[in-house]
Every structure is written in structure tokens, then in C-alpha cells.
Amino acid sequence: xxxxxxxxxxxxxxxxxxxxxxxxxxxxxxxxxxxxxxxxxxxxxxxxxxxxxxxxxxxxxxxxxxxxxxxxxxxxxxxxxxxxxxxxxxxxxxxxxxxxxxxxxxxxxxxxxxxxxxxxxxxxxxxxxxxxxxxxxxxxxxxxxxxxxxxxxxxxxxxxxxxxxxxxxxxxxxxxxxxxxxxxxxxxxxxxxxxxxxxxxxxxxxxxxxxxxxxxxxxxxxxxxxxxxxxxxxxxxxxxxxxxxxxxxxxxxxxxxxxxxxxxxxxxxxxxxxxxxxxxxxxxxxxxxxxxxxxxxxxxxxxxxxxxxxxxxxxxxxxxxxxxxxxxxxxxxxxxxxxxxxxxxxxxxxxxxxxxxxxxxxxxxxxxxxxxxxxxxxxxxxxxxxxxxxxxxxxxxxxxxxxxxxxxxxxxxxxxxxxxxxxxxxxxxxxxxxxxxxxxxxxxxxx
Amino acid sequence: xxxxxxxxxxxxxxxxxxxxxxxxxxxxxxxxxxxxxxxxxxxxxxxxxxxxxxxxxxxxxxxxxxxxxxxxxxxxxxxxxxxxxxxxxxxxxxxxxxxxxxxxxxxxxxxxxxxxxxxxxxxxxxxxxxxxxxxxxxxxxxxxxxxxxxxxxxxxxxxxxxxxxxxxxxxxxxxxxxxxxxxxxxxxxxxxxxxxxxxxxxxxxxxxxxxxxxxxxxxxxxxxxxxxxxxxxxxxxxxxxxxxxxxxxxxxxxxxxxxx
Ligand SMILES: Nc1ncnc2c1ncn2[C@@H]1O[C@H](COP(=O)(O)OP(=O)(O)O)[C@@H](O)[C@H]1O
Ligand SMILES: [Mg+2]
Numbered sequence: 033x034x035x036x037x038x039x040x041x042x043x044x045x046x047x048x049x050x051x052x053x054x055x056x057x058x059x060x061x062x063x064x065x066x067x068x069x070x071x072x073x074x075x076x077x078x079x080x081x082x083x084x085x086x087x088x089x090x091x092x093x094x095x096x097x098x099x100x101x102x103x104x105x106x107x108x109x110x111x112x113x114x115x116x117x118x119x120x121x122x123x124x125x126x127x128x129x130x131x132x133x134x135x136x137x138x139x140x141x142x143x144x145x146x147x148x149x150x151x152x153x154x155x156x157x158x159x160x161x162x163x164x165x166x167x168x169x170x171x172x173x174x175x176x177x178x179x180x181x182x183x184x185x186x187x188x189x190x191x192x193x194x195x196x197x198x199x200x201x202x203x204x205x206x207x208x209x210x211x212x213x214x215x216x217x218x219x220x221x222x223x224x225x226x227x228x229x230x231x232x233x234x235x236x237x238x239x240x241x242x243x244x245x246x247x248x249x250x251x252x253x254x255x256x257x258x259x260x261x262x263x264x265x266x267x268x269x270x271x272x273x274x275x276x277x278x279x280x281x282x283x284x285x286x287x288x289x290x291x292x293x294x295x296x297x298x299x300x301x302x303x304x305x306x307x308x309x310x311x312x313x314x315x316x317x318x319x320x321x322x323x324x325x326x327x328x329x330x331x332x333x334x335x336x337x338x339x340x341x342x343x344x345x346x347x348x349x350x351x352x353x354x355x356x357x358x359x360x361x362x363x364x365x366x367x368x369x370x371x372x373x374x375x376x377x378x379x380x381x382x383x384x385x386x387x388x389x390x391x392x393x394x395x396x397x398x399x400x401x402x403x404x405x406x407x408x409x410x411x412x413x414x415x416x417x418x419x420x421x422x423x424x425x426x427x428x429x430x431x432x433x434x435x436x437x438x439x440x441x442x443x444x445x446x447x448x449x450x451x452x453x454x455x456x457x458x459x460x461x462x463x464x465x466x467x468x469x470x471x472x473x474x475x476x477x478x479x
Numbered sequence: 480x481x482x483x484x485x486x487x488x489x490x491x492x493x494x495x496x497x498x499x500x501x502x503x504x505x506x507x508x509x510x511x512x513x514x515x516x517x518x519x520x521x522x523x524x525x526x527x528x529x530x531x532x533x534x535x536x537x538x539x540x541x542x543x544x545x546x547x548x549x550x551x552x553x554x555x556x557x558x559x560x561x562x563x564x565x566x567x568x569x570x571x572x573x574x575x576x577x578x579x580x581x582x583x584x585x586x587x588x589x590x591x592x593x594x595x596x597x598x599x600x601x602x603x604x605x606x607x608x609x610x611x612x613x614x615x616x617x618x619x620x621x622x623x624x625x626x627x628x629x630x631x632x633x634x635x636x637x638x639x640x641x642x643x644x645x646x647x648x649x650x651x652x653x654x655x656x657x658x659x660x661x662x663x664x665x666x667x668x669x670x671x672x673x674x675x676x677x678x679x680x681x682x683x684x685x686x687x688x689x690x691x692x693x694x695x696x697x698x699x700x701x702x703x704x705x706x707x708x709x710x711x712x713x714x715x716x717x718x719x720x721x722x723x724x725x726x727x728x729x730x731x732x733x734x735x736x737x738x739x
Contacts, residue, residue, distance in 0.1 A: 444579030
């Protein structure tokens with residue numbers, strides 16, 4: 033421990049861990065890993081802004097809080113879930129739907145549906161309890177030895193989604209995983225998601241987070257994704273929690289030979305959000321798209337860290353992040369691109385563009401290139417700007433009011449990020465939501 | 480309809496900057512077409528921009544009276560959108576690309592803002608399509624173009640055509656066309672002229688800013704003015720355009736400095 037860490041208040045977490053360890057079932061190796069991860073978490077402590085990777089995000093509110101596990105949902109929580117699922121445009125975006133209420137699989141609200149042989153989508157906790165084979169990808173893809181939050185999740189998670197798409201399986205509709213939180217402040221959720229896309233398979237998975245109440249929960253999520261040879265996998269992470277929530281997430285994806293993996297990070301909610309995305313291009317000719325949109329107002333803080341690890345030749349990565357900041361919001365983006373010596377003919381493009389709607393909002397952007405192969409194309413760029421004056425005048429000169437024009441241009445700024453979502457129901461829901469948010473009108477700005 | 484008196488303007492934020500418009504006087508009546516010609520840099524776009532309310536210019540002297548829907552207005556007091564709602568339209572010399580805003584949505588929002596100002600009912604998507612269909616056809620604007628983002632990836636000709644299409648849909652009372660003919664081949668030029676001529680009416684006025692006489696073969700003006708170094712140095716009938724074409728802009732310098 034050093035100045036770069038705040039000691040984890042061991043007491044509450046220790047008690048929770050020991051209780052969980054007694055209750056949790058699963059393979060022996062997992063129990064061993066959990067205990068090791070927990071001890072490591074206590075050693076690491078929570079990072080402070082002196083820690084290089086946490087320069088822009090101060091998690092003292094999380095480190096100093098005495099968080100306890102969220103209790104099982106009560107009748108009020110169930111009623112809130114029912115209401116959300118009946119009314120929200122984000123309630124049903126796919127075929128199969130897995131709902132987790134305060135961290136626990138809610139069979140009552142879930143419709144895993146008929147996914148067919150060779151596809152599994154369900155509760156990870158239930159699969160572990162039943163002794164189902166999960167495979168070693170769980171905990172292998174998310175290295176916890178240097179990452180305090182990943183270690184904490186590894187030690188404490190007890191449920192989440194497991195989605196396994198068998199070899200050659202093509203899912204016509206997305207699998208929609210919904211993590212709904214009703215828990216109280218000072219309670220935590222540690223959801224764990226595991227997505228395994230077999231060779232030649234094709235699927236979209238939406239992993240969405242929403243709050244049903246006013247209270248702010250601390251969510252610490254870990255997602256592990258493996259796309260085997262020639263698989264096409266789209267994963268959209270949607271964070272729409274309330275403005276009292278703290279949300280830390282880490283997503284790890286591995287793309288095999290000629291696999292195509294798209295990871296969308298759509299962050300709109302939360303008082304404080306930190307997303308880490310790590311994608312390894314681990315087979316020749318793999319393609320990875322990191323597509324992000326972060327929208328922050330008020331005093332929201334959103335920090336996106338991404339790592340694109342080109343480990344094999346002929347990989348292509350495209351990274352397009354965009355931020356829209358208002359009020360006194362602050363955001364940070366760090367995009368690291370690593371090109372390993374073997375990864376010749378890598379083609380990597382990264383950009384982070386920020387639209388600042390207020391003079392008090394602060395965005396920072398920090399590309400980091402670590403290139404150890406010589407025959408590569410690697411470009412990056414960051415921009416920070418206001419609404420384009422010429423475009424604004426053009427709209428006004430046609431009769432559109434200045435404020436309406438500004439809002440329309442704000443929507444337009446986000447539109448190319450949304451257009452990259454192949455998953456049409458999610459794309460349409462987001463277009464309508466954001467169009468309404470900025471213009472106050474119904475529709476999607478199309479006609 | 481429009482009365483410009485002793486108009487002076489300079490670039491805003493350049494407090495000590497020189498004046499670009501140095502005393503413009505111009506009267507345009509309803510039903511008339513005025514052509515403003517002049518060499519590059521003479522101030523044509525500045526004049527057009529000042530009339531439309533572009534805030535990168537600062538008016539340092541002079542007045543602009545405009546006959547609005549409900550009576551005479553001090554045009555310079557109005558925001559750009561208020562001017563548009565009162566019937567002023569500027570076809571941009573360099574139309575702006577706006578990625579992410581659909582052309583059709585943009586135009587409907589504009590039309591509805593104008594209609595609302597005039598106490599008319601707003602049009603829904605279906606009504607709007609009915610309203611525009613004929614105009615698209617007349618101007619050779621195809622469906623595909625209207626669905627794309629505003630001007631994004633349009634060719635030069637497509638952009639200019641889109642300006643005239645917008646004018647046809649918004650039906651302004653005072654249209655100012657800033658070099659809409661530049662960069663157009665002859666067929667596109669004829670289409671644009673046809674669009675402008677179709678709008679000519681006793682209630683409307685048009686100011687055609689152009690560098691070349693060619694356009695005026697198709698849009699025949701009632702008056703031609705020559706803008707030079709921020710001032711109108713000659714005004715006359717349509718034959719003035721022919722004279723300019725013949726002699727070029729070179730003779731202006733001599734004529735002006737000789738005080739003719
Ligand atoms: N935004 C600007 N900043 C600096 N100079 C400008 C700007 N706009 C116009 N000018 C200058 O003002 C003069 C007139 O320009 P403009 O009105 O565009 O002329 P025209 O349209 O007749 O070619 C030119 O000398 C031009 O360089
Ligand atoms: Mg010009």
C-alpha cells in the first residue's frame with residue numbers, strides 16, 4: 033500500500049466476503065480464486081488520484097463508504113421492476129431477456145425464450161450452484177491481481193449473466209441483459225457477466241444498467257467476453273443509472289482469428305462512472321470496434337479507459353468515442369493502443385471528440401500509443417469544441433430558433449456513434465431517447 | 480420592401496478593422512429582381528450576410544428597413560431566425576454541411592418554425608412531403624438527397640440546388656441568392672433559374688448576387704448594381720450587366736478613382 037491507495041475498510045467487506053464464501057457454491061478452483069482475490073483486494077486498497085490510472089477519477093466516496101451487500105429485492109422492488117418493464121422503451125430490446133433485480137436473477141421477469149440448442153443464456157449464480165460446467169474463461173479473462181475493483185468483484189460476485197453461443201450459431205435477435213437497481217445508498221452490487229461466442233457464431237448482447245429508485249447504489253461490474261475464431265459479436269453496454277449512483281466497470285474482451293468484435297460503451301447516468309474496456313486482438317486478422325458515447329451534465333463525472341492490445345498480425349481496430357458535456361460535468365478519456373512485436377500490419381485508428389456545451393465543463397483526453405512493431409498504421413486524435421457557429425447560423429437563417437438549433441446540433445453530434453450500433457432496436461430506442469432529450473420532441477430526427 | 484441607407488459594416492471582433500461595407504444605399508420594391516455584381520472581395524457576401532443577420536459582421540452605421548408581415552421593421556434589430564420567419568431567405572455562397580441532421584427533418588423544422596410565427600398550423604411528416612413533392616420534381620432533387628444529412632457529401636451543384644429547393648419550400652418574401660450560379664454547369668444553372676423564376680411574384684423580391692453575367696440571361700433582373708470596394712458605384716438596367724461582361728471589372732478601378 034502507498035500514497036496511491038486508500039486502505040479498503042476491511043471490516044464490512046471482510047464480513048460480507050466470509051458470509052458469501054459460506055453461501056457460494058461452484059467449482060473448488062473458483063472458491064480458491066475468490067479468496068485469493070479478496071486478500072489481494074485488501075492489499076491493493078482503493079486507488080487514489082495519485083495512481084497513474086486514476087488521475088482523473090477520485091473514488092474516495094467509494095473507498096470511505098461502509099458499503100454492504102444489497103439485500104434481496106422486496107415486494108416494493110418487484111413492483112418497481114414491473115413498472116419499469118411495462119413502460120420503459122429500454123425494457124425490451126431483444127429476443128431473450130435476462131433481468132437481474134438488485135444483483136439477483138429474476139426468473140419472473142426474464143424471458144430466456146427459445147434460443148435453440150447450442151445457446152445458453154441464464155443466471156451465472158444458478159449455473160454455478162447447479163454445478164454446470166462454466167469453463168475457465170470465468171476469472172481468466174479479467175486479471176484481478178493489479179486491479180482492486182476487479183479483485184473485489186471476483187471475490188464478491190454471486191450472480192450475473194452467462195451467455196454462451198455455440199459454434200456456428202447465429203442469433204437473429206439480441207440477448208438483452210438488464211441489471212436493475214432499487215437498493216439503498218451505501219449498498220453495493222457486484223454483477224458478473226460472461227459471454228462466450230463460439231467459432232463462426234454471430235450475436236448481439238446488450239448489457240444495460242438502470243436504477244428504479246432515487247437512491248444511489250455502488251455498482252462494481254465485471255464482464256468477460258471471448259469471441260472465438262471468426263465469430264461476430266456485438267456487445268453494447270448501456271449505463272442509465274440515476275445521478276446518485278457510483279458505477280465502476282471493467283470489460284475484458286478477447287478476439288480470436290478473424291473474429292469481429294464491437295464493444296459499445298454508452299454512458300449517460302451516474303454521479304461517478306469509471307469504465308475500463310480492454311480488448312485483445314488475439315488472432316490474425318481480428319477486427320475490433322470500440323464505439324463510445326458519454327453524456328454528462330450537472331456535476332456528473334465519467335471516465336473511460338480503453339486498451340486495444342494488438343497481439344497478432346493484420347489486426348484492425350477502430351475506436352470512436354464522443355462526449356457531450358454540460359453544466360459542471362467532467363469527463364476523462366484514455367485510449368491506449370498497444371502493438372506487440374508480432375502484430376505486423378496492424379491498422380488502428382482512434383478518436384475522441386468532445387462537445388462542450390458549457391464553459392464550466394471539463395473534458396480531458398489522453399491517447400497512449402505503445403508501438404513495438406514497425407509495419408503498422410496507427411493514428412489518433414482528440415478534439416474539444418463548441419457548437420459549430422456556421423452550422424448554427426445556417427439553421428437560424430432558415431427560421432429555426434437558436435436554442436432549438438443548438439439542441440438539434442447536439443443530437444447530430446451523437447448521431448454517428450448511434451449509427452454504428454448494428455442492433456436496430458437499441459439504436460432506435462436511443463435515437464428516440466436522445467432526440468427527445470435534446471429537442472423535447474417525439475421522433476428520431478429522420479423526417 | 481427593403482430600404483438600405485448608408486450601411487457600413489466591418490468584421491466583428493476586429494475593433495480597429497477596416498470597413499468592408501462603406502455606405503450602401505439600396506431600395507428594393509416588392510416584385511422586383513435586383514442583381515448585385517462586383518469583383519471578388521468587393522463586399523457582396525458581406526452585404527448578404529449582414530441582411531441575413533450573420534453575427535461575424537458588425538454594422539457601424541446606417542439602417543435597414545424591411546416591410547415585414549405586420550408592418551415596417553428595423554431588420555438589424557432582429558435575430559437571424561426572426562428575419563427568416565419574417566420572410567428573409569439567404570441562399571449561401573458556401574452551404575454548410577451538417578452531419579447527423581437529416582435534410583428533410585431540418586427543412587420541416589424550419590418550415591414549421593416559420594408557419595408557427597405566422598399563426599399557421601404545423602405540418603406533420605406526411606403533409607410536409609405533399610408540400611415538397613412537386614418542388615423536388617421541379618428542381619430535380621431526388622428522394623435520396625433529402626434523406627441524407629444536410630449537404631453532407633453533396634457535390635457543389637447538389638448543394639446549390641438544395642439551397643434553391645429550400646427557398647422553394649420556405650417561400651420567402653425577400654430572397655437573397657449569393658453566387659448561387661458559381662460552379663454550376665449550364666443545365667444546373669437553368670434548373671436553378673427556373674426555380675427562381677417560378678417564385679417571381681408581385682409580393683416577392685429577389686436580390687441575385689453574382690460574379691458573372693451568364694445567370695442574368697436566365698433570371699432577367701429589373702435593376703443591376705455594381706458593388707466595388709464596399710460601395711455601389713453604378714446602378715442601371717439589365718444592359719449594365721452586359722456592359723460589365725464586355726469590359727470586365729478592370730475599368731471600374733479607373734472609373735471610380737477618376738470620380739466618374
Ligand atoms: N470573416 C472575415 N474575416 C476577415 N475578412 C473578411 C471576412 N469576410 C470577408 N472578409 C473580407 O472582406 C472583403 C469582402 O469580402 P466578401 O464580402 O466575401 O466579398 P465578395 O463576396 O464580394 O467576394 C474581402 O476583402 C474579404 O477578404
Ligand atoms: Mg462572396
